[in-house]
Amino acid sequence: MAVMRVRNLSKSFTLHEQGGVVLSVLNNVSLDIMAGECVVLRGASGCGKSTLLRSMYANYKPQSGSIEVCHQGLWVDILSAAPRIVLEVRRRTLGYVSQFLRVIPRVSSLDVVAEPLRNIGIDAPSARARAAAMLQRLNVPERLWSLAPATFSGGEQQRVNIARGFISQSPILLLDEPTASLDTENRAAVIALIGEAMARGTAIVGIFHDEDVRRCLGTRQFDVAQARLT
Amino acid sequence: MIELEPPLLTIQSLSKLYGRNVACSNVSFDLWAGEVICIVGESGSGKTTLLNCMNGTLTPSSGRMLYRTRHTGMVDVATMGDAHKRLLMRTDWGIVHQNPRDGLRMGVSAGANVGERLMAVGARHYGDIRSQAMDWLNRVEIEVDRIDDLPGVFSGGMQQRLQIARNLVTKPRLVFMDEPTGGLDVSVQARLLDLLRALVQELQLAAIIVTHDLAVARVLADRLFVMKGGDIVDNGLTYQVLDDPQHPYTQLLVSSILQV
Numbered sequence: 001m002a003v004m005r006v007r008n009l010s011k012s013f014t015l016h017e018q019g020g021v022v023l024s025v026l027n028n029v030s031l032d033i034m035a036g037e038c039v040v041l042r043g044a045s046g047c048g049k050s051t052l053l054r055s056m057y058a059n060y061k062p063q064s065g066s067i068e069v070c071h072q073g074l075w076v077d078i079l080s081a082a083p084r085i086v087l088e089v090r091r092r093t094l095g096y097v098s099q100f101l102r103v104i105p106r107v108s109s110l111d112v113v114a115e116p117l118r119n120i121g122i123d124a125p126s127a128r129a130r131a132a133a134m135l136q137r138l139n140v141p142e143r144l145w146s147l148a149p150a151t152f153s154g155g156e157q158q159r160v161n162i163a164r165g166f167i168s169q170s171p172i173l174l175l176d177e178p179t180a181s182l183d184t185e186n187r188a189a190v191i192a193l194i195g196e197a198m199a200r201g202t203a204i205v206g207i208f209h210d211e212d213v214r215r216c217l218g219t220r221q222f223d224v225a226q227a228r229l230t
Numbered sequence: 231m232i233e234l235e236p237p238l239l240t241i242q243s244l245s246k247l248y249g250r251n252v253a254c255s256n257v258s259f260d261l262w263a264g265e266v267i268c269i270v271g272e273s274g275s276g277k278t279t280l281l282n283c284m285n286g287t288l289t290p291s292s293g294r295m296l297y298r299t300r301h302t303g304m305v306d307v308a309t310m311g312d313a314h315k316r317l318l319m320r321t322d323w324g325i326v327h328q329n330p331r332d333g334l335r336m337g338v339s340a341g342a343n344v345g346e347r348l349m350a351v352g353a354r355h356y357g358d359i360r361s362q363a364m365d366w367l368n369r370v371e372i373e374v375d376r377i378d379d380l381p382g383v384f385s386g387g388m389q390q391r392l393q394i395a396r397n398l399v400t401k402p403r404l405v406f407m408d409e410p411t412g413g414l415d416v417s418v419q420a421r422l423l424d425l426l427r428a429l430v431q432e433l434q435l436a437a438i439i440v441t442h443d444l445a446v447a448r449v450l451a452d453r454l455f456v457m458k459g460g461d462i463v464d465n466g467l468t469y470q471v472l473d474d475p476q477h478p479y480t481q482l483l484v485s486s487i488l489q490v
Contacts, residue, residue: 060474
């Protein structure tokens, strides 16, 4: 069952600051995402993997095409929907784990992770309890939970980021190199987490540079460079 | 998708002219309950004029502004009686000025600054007013034993937090803020931003915030408007506008941020 449909997506960047150079990155890309599969975006650096992923989160503004998300039984084109509808789709249906955690001053790791649950109306004690369990699974030491992640190591920040991305169990998850700064043990914990999500029916679209991760999880590869040409 | 409720605020073709100079031209947008919009732009771009036209400080040259009141539905603010409008501004709206001295009464105590807004909506019981004032001082992280101090003896950051408490005590649905973190130290700014972020979420406030600081917009705003020469030249989800800026001016603004 398709949960996301990308249709004829084209995206270029006009660099007004640099003499109006136009970079054409995606040209007429179409892609369907099914529940429970893990689509690995492939292609050389600079071919548009991140551009496609960010467009699929409506964080970039493509020139043409549509990106429909199955949100609570209704198809919503997140490229043309009103901002608050896009936010609602993100809260309940479409999650995103960026490469780096964007730290907010003074907010504890536990609250950073619990926030997506609070945003869908779950009370603070339950949200915090689930956040604690998630941080535990990702081997983030308990003494760090009450601290803001600004001073954490890259790997610790990334695990807080992953915990935040996975906690609300969104039906669709977009992952931008979630395992990039992790050691073997923590990478295994993340692979297990992604595997469980897929078993629940979560659709995953991701950029993974790690061959092991691709082999463990990828049910399908999508070559972004190839898609540009066709 | 089905729209269950109308917007809280609708701005239609709002313009403000100073003589022949256009301060803001033909601005239209809808704001929904609980939504936060930041307006950024350089000095003279018209962002403060737009804010002041919306919050009743200035009268727009043309255009309409409709507000969904608690009891009578969508009302054209221009046709509202003065008494009704004053009540709205004292209860349902909050205005946070850049300089807290413009929004506080400097001659009365911190507690009275908060309590005054409650009395304006009919609170009379001294004990209740004082306990609510204490609760709000606590929420904006001002030591409760400072309740009887005059705001003049507070630091700039404390004055700003007091102004926020004064505005939020009546549980407004819409708050207008002009550079709320302007003129504060960076460490004080971070504290205020975190506080504002938590309060906006907890109280489901709608807010329109003018700032020149893109980092403030990133932390607080759902949507971002970029103004230049009186026009909104870019608008959309905050992260989209900042990560994929469309207009040349927005690209200039984003590329001008210094990386620490």
